[in-house]
Amino acid sequence: MTDPSSPATPATPGASGSVVAFEHVTKRYGDGPPAVTDLSLTIRAGEICVLVGPSGCGKTTTMKMVNRLVEPTSGRVTIDGEDVASLPPVELRRRIGYVIQQVGLFPHLTVAENVAIVPRLLGWPTTRITARTGELLDLVGLEPADYGSRYPAALSGGERQRVGVARAMAADPSVLLMDEPFGAVDPIRRERLQNEFLRLQAKLHKTIVFVTHDVDEAIKMADRIAILQVGGVLAQYDTPDRILAHPADDFVARFVGADRGLKRLALRRLEEIELEPVDGVPPDAPRAPGTATLRDALSAMLASSVQVGVVVDEHDALIGVISVGAISATLQ
Numbered sequence: 001m002t003d004p005s006s007p008a009t010p011a012t013p014g015a016s017g018s019v020v021a022f023e024h025v026t027k028r029y030g031d032g033p034p035a036v037t038d039l040s041l042t043i044r045a046g047e048i049c050v051l052v053g054p055s056g057c058g059k060t061t062t063m064k065m066v067n068r069l070v071e072p073t074s075g076r077v078t079i080d081g082e083d084v085a086s087l088p089p090v091e092l093r094r095r096i097g098y099v100i101q102q103v104g105l106f107p108h109l110t111v112a113e114n115v116a117i118v119p120r121l122l123g124w125p126t127t128r129i130t131a132r133t134g135e136l137l138d139l140v141g142l143e144p145a146d147y148g149s150r151y152p153a154a155l156s157g158g159e160r161q162r163v164g165v166a167r168a169m170a171a172d173p174s175v176l177l178m179d180e181p182f183g184a185v186d187p188i189r190r191e192r193l194q195n196e197f198l199r200l201q202a203k204l205h206k207t208i209v210f211v212t213h214d215v216d217e218a219i220k221m222a223d224r225i226a227i228l229q230v231g232g233v234l235a236q237y238d239t240p241d242r243i244l245a246h247p248a249d250d251f252v253a254r255f256v257g258a259d260r261g262l263k264r265l266a267l268r269r270l271e272e273i274e275l276e277p278v279d280g281v282p283p284d285a286p287r288a289p290g291t292a293t294l295r296d297a298l299s300a301m302l303a304s305s306v307q308v309g310v311v312v313d314e315h316d317a318l319i320g321v322i323s324v325g326a327i328s329a330t331l332q
Contacts, residue, residue: 017046017207018080018174020066025075027061027232035061036232039075043224045174046205050222052212053255058232059211063177066209067096079175094118097168097176097206101183104164105152111137111163112148118171136166139203141196158189165197169204178210182217194220215256219244219263227252241267261331265295270311273330275320278310285310290319298327 020043027036036058043049051059064070065077068089077084084092105114112133119129134144140162152160161182168176181197182190198221201208212218218225219240227235227243229251236248244260244267247253257263271290286300286309301309301324308323 016172016174016205017044019043019045019078020049020175020207020209021078021081022062022065023076023078025062025065025072025077027058027065027070028073034058034073034231036065036072039232039234041226041234041237043207043209045207047223048201048208048210048221050210050212050218050225051228052215052218052225053228053235054230055213056230057228059228060179062228062232063179063209063211066175066177067093067098094122094171095173095175097171097173099161099164099168099176099178099181101180105160105167107152109151110148111142111150111152111155112144114152114163115167115170117167122171132170133166136169137163139200140166142166156189157185158193161185161193162196165200169206174207176206176208178208180211180213183212183214197221216263219256219267227255262295264331265298265327266293268294268330270294270297270322273322273326275311275322276308276326278318278321281308281310281321282306285321287312287316288322289314294322294327294330297322298324 022039022041025036025039026034028034039062041049051062053059061070065072066079066084068084071085106117109117115133115136116129119132124132133148137144137147142159142162147155147159147163152163155163165181182193185193194217210218210221212221222240224237224239225243226237229235235255236243236252241264243252244256244264247256247260253260269290270288270292273294284304285306286297286304288297288300288309288311290311290313297309297311301307307325308321310318311320311322313319
């Protein structure tokens, strides 16, 4: 397990995110027990940190302390070393993108007008706002000429969520807060939105604080996961692979599930491991693209009752062979 309070490493080349740090942060409501207890962790620039844990663990409270929707009782939250408490709340929130589960689009404004809200508040010139709005709608896969003039009521749940992401990024914030952002859509759209967002993040390198109750979503989305216990006690903060391979204690092991070995397989793709040469492969061996996960490849082989599968590239050309044994060995 990494030291959550250790200094952050430099951002990756081209990263546009900021370093977010919690320094011995505690939050109490009245005389009750803490909602968050002495929390210290550092979120590196350009990474997705997912806060996950059972109900009552303080994950949403923790996230809201970044943009001062909730004020800490003690300790401090910093962005690039600057205490957020030293900044006027309105000014701070205009610098931080915020995406919530129900999106919160203004129904009387068009899609383009919704996306443009923060740039207008910041006094951007009209030409810059128009260009930025079109750029972001295109980035989230919504044709500006088609969607810009629509109203939220005319959109599907997935489309509204995309507009919400575009609006949160309109002023090019270095930090993005996402509170159960894909929880209100059906499972198929949810997976598509997750994949689309990871594609965007690969280009934008924002620092993202992402709240979910779904451990599978946390594993998929996170560069690092913060698992919180009730009372906002940090149980473990590390990469998904290390948490699955080395849970810090029984609580973490139970939370991530007994199938954590299979979950680790879902983190790696066939193209990332050394493949065996194509030689004497059975004709009934299942074929899998190099972009497939090890878990998907293993499932296909077990379903076909074979020990090996063929890996192909985007042109369906053979590039290697994978075996059940080789996949199992990745978990050692």
